[in-house]
Amino acid sequence: MKLTVNGIAHDVVSAPLATLLDVLREDLGITSPKAGCEQGGCGACTVLVDGEPQRACLTPAASLEGLEVTTVEGLGAPESLSPLQQAFTHHYAAQCGFCTSGMMLAAEGYLKRGGTDDREAIQEALAGHVCRCTGYVKIIDAVAAAARGDSFDLTVTAPSAGMTNLGGV
Amino acid sequence: MKAVGARLPRYDGIEHVTGRTTYVDDVRVPGTLWAKALRSPLHSATMSGLDVSPAEAMPGVHAVITAADVPLLEYGHLSALGIPADEPLLAKDEVRYKGQPIAIVAAEDEETAMAAVDAIEVDFDERPPLFDIRKAFDADAPKVHPWGNWYPHFEGEMDRRQIRKGSIDEAFDRADVIVQGVYRPAAIEHVPLETQVSLAVPEANGRLTVYSCTQALYFSMGVIAAHLQVPLNKLKVVGGTVGGGFGGKVDTASETMCALLAQKSGRPVKWRWTREEEFLCSSTRAPWHMEIADAVTKDGWILGRKMLTLHDSGAYARFSPYGLTKHSFHHTGAYTIPNLSFDGFVIFTNRVPTTAMRGFGVTSVSFATETHMSRVANVLGLDPYEVRLKNANRIGDTSPNRIVYTDPSTVSVVKALAGGMEVELAPEYAAMTRDPREGDLLPEHLVSQMADPEAH
Amino acid sequence: MPKHTGRGIAAIEYPTGMNQNGDPSQAWIKVKPDGRVDVFAGTSDIGNGSKTIQSQIVAETIGVPYDWVTYDNSNTDSSPVCTGTFASRATFVAGKAVEKAAERVKERILDIAGKELEIDPSDLEIVDGEVLAKGAPQKKIAVPDVAAAATWTYGELITGTGAQLKPYASIVDPETGEVDLPPHSAISYAACAAEVEVDDETGVVQVTRLVQVYDVGRAINPTLVEGQIEGGAVQGLGLGVLENCYPYYPSAEHRGGQFGSYLAPGFEDLPKIDTIIIENPSSDGPYGAKGIGEMANNAQPPAIAAAVFDAVGVWVTELPITPERILRALEAKAEPVRDGKRVVFDSELSVNAVSQGGIAFEVPA
Numbered sequence: 001m002k003l004t005v006n007g008i009a010h011d012v013v014s015a016p017l018a019t020l021l022d023v024l025r026e027d028l029g030i031t032s033p034k035a036g037c038e039q040g041g042c043g044a045c046t047v048l049v050d051g052e053p054q055r056a057c058l059t060p061a062a063s064l065e066g067l068e069v070t071t072v073e074g075l076g077a078p079e080s081l082s083p084l085q086q087a088f089t090h091h092y093a094a095q096c097g098f099c100t101s102g103m104m105l106a107a108e109g110y111l112k113r114g115g116t117d118d119r120e121a122i123q124e125a126l127a128g129h130v131c132r133c134t135g136y137v138k139i140i141d142a143v144a145a146a147a148r149g150d151s152f153d154l155t156v157t158a159p160s161a162g163m164t165n166l167g168g169v
Numbered sequence: 170m171k172a173v174g175a176r177l178p179r180y181d182g183i184e185h186v187t188g189r190t191t192y193v194d195d196v197r198v199p200g201t202l203w204a205k206a207l208r209s210p211l212h213s214a215t216m217s218g219l220d221v222s223p224a225e226a227m228p229g230v231h232a233v234i235t236a237a238d239v240p241l242l243e244y245g246h247l248s249a250l251g252i253p254a255d256e257p258l259l260a261k262d263e264v265r266y267k268g269q270p271i272a273i274v275a276a277e278d279e280e281t282a283m284a285a286v287d288a289i290e291v292d293f294d295e296r297p298p299l300f301d302i303r304k305a306f307d308a309d310a311p312k313v314h315p316w317g318n319w320y321p322h323f324e325g326e327m328d329r330r331q332i333r334k335g336s337i338d339e340a341f342d343r344a345d346v347i348v349q350g351v352y353r354p355a356a357i358e359h360v361p362l363e364t365q366v367s368l369a370v371p372e373a374n375g376r377l378t379v380y381s382c383t384q385a386l387y388f389s390m391g392v393i394a395a396h397l398q399v400p401l402n403k404l405k406v407v408g409g410t411v412g413g414g415f416g417g418k419v420d421t422a423s424e425t426m427c428a429l430l431a432q433k434s435g436r437p438v439k440w441r442w443t444r445e446e447e448f449l450c451s452s453t454r455a456p457w458h459m460e461i462a463d464a465v466t467k468d469g470w471i472l473g474r475k476m477l478t479l480h481d482s483g484a485y486a487r488f489s490p491y492g493l494t495k496h497s498f499h500h501t502g503a504y505t506i507p508n509l510s511f512d513g514f515v516i517f518t519n520r521v522p523t524t525a526m527r528g529f530g531v532t533s534v535s536f537a538t539e540t541h542m543s544r545v546a547n548v549l550g551l552d553p554y555e556v557r558l559k560n561a562n563r564i565g566d567t568s569p570n571r572i573v574y575t576d577p578s579t580v581s582v583v584k585a586l587a588g589g590m591e592v593e594l595a596p597e598y599a600a601m602t603r604d605p606r607e608g609d610l611l612p613e614h615l616v617s618q619m620a621d622p623e624a625h
Numbered sequence: 626m627p628k629h630t631g632r633g634i635a636a637i638e639y640p641t642g643m644n645q646n647g648d649p650s651q652a653w654i655k656v657k658p659d660g661r662v663d664v665f666a667g668t669s670d671i672g673n674g675s676k677t678i679q680s681q682i683v684a685e686t687i688g689v690p691y692d693w694v695t696y697d698n699s700n701t702d703s704s705p706v707c708t709g710t711f712a713s714r715a716t717f718v719a720g721k722a723v724e725k726a727a728e729r730v731k732e733r734i735l736d737i738a739g740k741e742l743e744i745d746p747s748d749l750e751i752v753d754g755e756v757l758a759k760g761a762p763q764k765k766i767a768v769p770d771v772a773a774a775a776t777w778t779y780g781e782l783i784t785g786t787g788a789q790l791k792p793y794a795s796i797v798d799p800e801t802g803e804v805d806l807p808p809h810s811a812i813s814y815a816a817c818a819a820e821v822e823v824d825d826e827t828g829v830v831q832v833t834r835l836v837q838v839y840d841v842g843r844a845i846n847p848t849l850v851e852g853q854i855e856g857g858a859v860q861g862l863g864l865g866v867l868e869n870c871y872p873y874y875p876s877a878e879h880r881g882g883q884f885g886s887y888l889a890p891g892f893e894d895l896p897k898i899d900t901i902i903i904e905n906p907s908s909d910g911p912y913g914a915k916g917i918g919e920m921a922n923n924a925q926p927p928a929i930a931a932a933v934f935d936a937v938g939v940w941v942t943e944l945p946i947t948p949e950r951i952l953r954a955l956e957a958k959a960e961p962v963r964d965g966k967r968v969v970f971d972s973e974l975s976v977n978a979v980s981q982g983g984i985a986f987e988v989p990a
Contacts, residue, residue, distance in 0.1 A: 032189075034194075034362065034412070037883070039884065041883050072187065072188040073187065073188050076187065081183070085186040089186055092178075092182070092852055094185040096362070096413045096672025097184070097412070098362035098672075100185050101188045127892045129891075130889055132413050133362075134855060135854075135860075135895070136855075155177075155178065157846075157848040159847065162897070162899040162900060165844070166902065167904055168905055168906070169581045169584070169585060169903045170685060171685060171753065172682075172691045175681070175846065176846060176848045177846060178677075179849075181676060181677075249647075250645075298877070300877055303984070306980055309981075331800055333800060337989060341988065346968060347988065349967065349968065349970060351972075351974040353943040353944065353974065354926065354943075355869040355870065357863065358887060358889075360889045383709075387701060387706045407701075409668075410669075410670060411710075414672075414710065416919075444882075445882040448880070448887050460975055460976065460986040477984075495640070498808060502637060503636045518875075519877070520871075521870075527857070527860060527919050527922050528922055528923045529712075531919075531923060532864070532923045535639075536927050537942075539636065540926075540927040540931060540942060543635075543934070544970065553931070557636050570803050572808070574812075578903065579636055581840055581905060582815055582903065583816055585816070586838045589901050590836055
């Protein structure tokens with residue numbers, strides 16, 4: 001089966017019922033999509049298939065002949081981070097990082113569809129992607145900033161809106 | 170200051186956003202076998218006739234371990250704190266919770282491992298389980314644990330954690346009102362996005378490298394070493410980058426089994442729990458049952474608190490006695506209450522053993538005592554900020570276990586909260602500080618609990 | 626109008642460090658020939674950012690830029706003991722160990738710089754990777770040059786170790802619980818206000834706003850502190866209104882084994898979160914820091930319970946506060962039992978009602 005991942009064509013031979021997640025992680029050594037639940041419930045396995053976010057754990061590998069898959073490695077590399085990757089870095093949208101690649105690809109899909117910095121719209125677009133560490137606030141901050149086309153100083157991180165430091169009281 | 174206080178980027182932030190962060194399941198070691206567990210389908214049963222030979226005989230199966238394979242079957246993770254061992258690494262002769270691991274298989278792939286687990290033979294004789302901690306003390310309650318239904322090894326072989334201070338009878342006698350309530354927070358799951366996982370690799374020099382999702386490399390290394398009866402330098406625990414823990418990855422739930430399988434098979438072995446196992450078989454936050462009676466005055470002083478806590482430890486002790494002790498130390502919360510009578514019990518039930526989770530021991534007591542505080546304010550018809558400020562810890566006050574508060578911030582945080590909520594405090598409350606009590610803030614009943622009562 | 630709003634508050638405290646102490650953390654640091662700093666510590670980063678915080682502490686303490694510091698917590702061969710990442714100890718206890726190790730390294734750098742500059746080390750300071758004479762900063766030597774001198778002139782490995790261990794606080798009287806030493810490294814305090822909207826027809830509780838106040842002693846990295854506060858707030862919300870391993874507790878049946886049946890908070894549950902950070906320094910934490918990670922999910926459930934009462938007049942004291950519990954409580958309209966000066970809530974939940982006498986909660990009359 002011919003499968004293109006991040007612009008590179010692969011010839012993959014996989015078991016009949018293998019999922020895209022299995023193929024990426026085990027056959028191709030692309031480990032950024034995570035096996036968070038393998039039930040479609042958490043979104044940590046989300047990748048882009050022809051630009052659309054899709055749960056790799058629920059995607060039969062056999063259905064992907066001729067399609068283009070993008071993982072977070074395809075968004076940008078450390079020396080050339082994409083705007084969304086910069087936004088996630090600057091806004092501290094990743095703590096343990098385990099949900100991050102799926103979360104970012106879902107966000108990328110949202111932005112590609114013309115998503116704005118409207119926080120409610122972002123929440124709706126990312127619903128179904130579970131994060132246990134961040135409490136979601138900074139993820140929304142990051143996606144909103146990317147939607148706005150902000151530029152990012154990567155030597156610092158940004159405060160959340162609604163944050164006050166009273167010093168010694 | 171250049172670095173401290175600065176909003177510097179996360180050390181591993183770039184790795185996270187480029188998919189480069191390596192978690193245990195991302196480590197690739199050629200020849201790695203998949204592990205799967207046979208788990209108890211019953212809440213409570215005696216077990217007999219365990220026969221793993223059908224699994225061992227299956228093509229593609231490289232090793233199966235049971236209780237018989239563990240050099241030291243029971244090791245108390247907190248034995249250094251006086252909590253004796255009570256939990257077998259793998260079940261032997263009985264199962265005490267649904268999901269308890271009985272045998273673990275290491276095979277070429279996941280499907281073979283699952284088939285091998287299904288082939289294992291075992292017989293169960295079901296027993297009635299105990300789930301309601303309030304009924305643990307009943308004469309006809311099912312017996313869960315050889316120690317009895319509650320932990321008997323607190324200091325001095327006491328069967329409870331006890332706090333006593335001042336005179337509870339006097340406090341209740343003097344009170345204008347006594348407010349009683351019952352508080353029952355639930356067991357919840359840690360839900361880390363990364364499930365329990367470890368990978369044990371046997372090295373040519375006889376060491377074992379164990380890739381672990383543990384929150385505590387050395388703690389887990391000690392547990393593995395104890396069960397395997399090896400010195401620490403026979404192990405190299407690799408980790409430090411965890412996909413969420415929240416207290417659920419201290420139990421060393423998979424590492425020792427992988428290590429044993431790696432030793433037995435001579436191959437690397439990985440055990441990654443499914444999300445279903447994580448939800449149904451991993452340790453949880455404990456359910457708690459707390460009853461509080463506060464003796465209060467009309468004008469909002471809390472003269473005394475009597476409290477009963479039942480903590481649901483599940484089938485084994487794990488860290489529960491430690492958690493209950495911490496809970497007892499903080500049962501007055503952010504306030505100074507001079508007369509105390511606390512009794513807490515660690516109860517055994519046929520539930521998945523409970524463990525630490527964010528706030529361990531104190532989350533429960535904060536829920537109970539703070540909801541209770543709101544009720545007290547409501548019953549007395551007093552402002553909830555004022556009641557809290559009045560009873561707030563101050564410098565020189567003492568804690569339930571007679572430690573002096575040197576720099577408490579109750580007043581600061583409550584006043585800041587009022588500010589944040591745009592609530593205007595009455596002047597005498599707005600003027601309050603953490604300074605030592607005096608005048609109206611030092612009624613007679615609070616004098617004896619001061620660190621230096623002679624000074625007053 | 627079936628939707629009612631309410632607000633409630635809570636104020637809490639939480640200890641930093643393992644209860645009763647006795648939990649060591651250790652670190653060691655070496656300096657490369659070009660002055661870059663390698664830290665070896667055993668603290669697992671579970672997302673809390675301990676790698677970041679400890680690196681910041683080292684950079685600050687020695688006086689070098691943050692990006693000169695590499696941090697390795699990856700394995701037990703190279704890293705020394707850290708009891709673990711729990712009990713809110715990663716910044717205070719483990720951070721103290723790296724701070725001490727960094728202080729030793731700074732001493733060595735100043736000593737060698739002193740030899741090179743022929744100035745007494747006590748008259749030198751390190752700023753931004755340069756060793757400067759206090760009051761005469763034109764007399765200086767870059768830290769990389771000091772490291773080179775150590776390697777090729779003096780034959781020294783610039784290294785420092787640090788260990789933090791607060792002595793175990795014993796319970797001296799098991800009957801009273803009295804301890805002989807403070808059983809913690811510090812105590813942090815927090816307060817929370819919750820605003821809720823309760824629908825009295827469906828019973829659904831929507832937490833619309835959480836105002837959080839935390840005294841963290843010193844925010845080593847304010848962004849990471851916010852991350853803890855926000856993450857904790859949503860977990861506290863989950864504990865308060867959503868999550869339950871045993872939906873029919875105490876029965877163990879019908880447990881949720883998937884994300885659809887176990888209700889972990891999602892984007893749709895997110896309230897507005899306002900955060901206020903206070904810095905009242907601890908007396909001996911690194912740069913005055915106190916712990917925050919664990920307490921971050923403690924204040925929300927009681928604030929939410931009080932807010933629910935404010936909204937619809939019922940106290941639900943079994944968590945989570947589900948729609949079913951709200952509707953049952955609204956139907957029951959239970960009043961506390963009043964008996965003399967006693968006001969007794971929830972008597973049907975008490976051990977006195979449920980047990981057969983093996984345990985009782987007796988209140989002095």
